[in-house]
Amino acid sequence: MSTFESSAAEPRCTGVDASMEPSVAWAQEWIARRQTVLPKRLAAPGPDEDQRLALLRAAAAAPDHGQLVPWRFIDIPLTAREALGDVFAQALRERDANATQEQLQQAHEKARRAPLLWLLVVNGDPQLGAEPVPWRERLLSAGCAVQNVLLLATAMGYGSALTSGKALDATCLRRAFALHANEVPVCFVNIGSVVQARPVRARPEPERIFSVWTPPAVS
Numbered sequence: 330m331s332t333f334e335s336s337a338a339e340p341r342c343t344g345v346d347a348s349m350e351p352s353v354a355w356a357q358e359w360i361a362r363r364q365t366v367l368p369k370r371l372a373a374p375g376p377d378e379d380q381r382l383a384l385l386r387a388a389a390a391a392p393d394h395g396q397l398v399p400w401r402f403i404d405i406p407l408t409a410r411e412a413l414g415d416v417f418a419q420a421l422r423e424r425d426a427n428a429t430q431e432q433l434q435q436a437h438e439k440a441r442r443a444p445l446l447w448l449l450v451v452n453g454d455p456q457l458g459a460e461p462v463p464w465r466e467r468l469l470s471a472g473c474a475v476q477n478v479l480l481l482a483t484a485m486g487y488g489s490a491l492t493s494g495k496a497l498d499a500t501c502l503r504r505a506f507a508l509h510a511n512e513v514p515v516c517f518v519n520i521g522s523v524v525q526a527r528p529v530r531a532r533p534e535p536e537r538i539f540s541v542w543t544p545p546a547v548s
């Protein structure tokens with residue numbers, strides 16, 4: 330029996346009622362179906378207002394040590410995409426004074442793609458909250474929030490992608506989004522209707538991502 334199977338004598342999954350099993354299968358199905366769909370393959374329609382609220386509520390269900398709420402999303406509506414394109418082009422100019430017009434144009438176009446575009450920002454302010462919560466936990470909380478958003482978007486029938494890029498390190502981007510000194514822009518969340526579906530990539534087998542700890546011998 331592998332570590333991932335259970336015998337009849339053991340509970341199959343602590344806290345899960347047998348009558349819930351169809352929902353377990355449903356959850357597994359949507360988790361497995363989530364895959365990156367690049368923004369160039371995402372088109373309108375994107376999530377409507379109710380769906381956007383539901384996505385934010387899913388994000389808010391993420392584990393959050395000390396209830397710091399150490400992350401937030403900033404929406405970039407379609408009317409602001411031209412301005413974001415300008416920021417991307419400026420960011421490229423900041424790091425490469427010799428960037429060609431074509432490269433600047435490509436950087437600019439990246440802002441236009443997905444119908445829903447959110448910037449994820451994580452707060453590293455040491456004063457935040459009653460107890461100190463390290464950066465790694467804040468970042469992990471943000472990762473959980475994003476995954477909740479991606480999974481719910483998948484269940485809603487949308488495609489999604491996280492995008493990053495060097496523009497996130499640019500001073501002009503920090504200024505454009507009026508980020509506080511301790512805030513770090515982590516990635517963009519892109520959601521929309523899938524124009525061209527692709528097969529889900531092979532996932533790592535459980536054995537590759539799991540081991541059982543053997544305590545060191547006591548001397």
Ligand SMILES: Cc1cc2nc3c(=O)[nH]c(=O)nc-3n(C[C@H](O)[C@H](O)[C@H](O)COP(=O)(O)O)c2cc1C
Pocket residue numbers: 363364365366367491492493494515516530
């Ligand atoms: C924080 C983060 C940022 C990412 N940024 C980019 C990006 O800028 N461009 C890109 O092509 N893929 C980006 N990816 C997507 C990964 O390349 C993608 O998840 C990977 O190809 C695995 O595919 P899957 O999500 O379908 O499993 C990013 C992923 C993460 C987690």
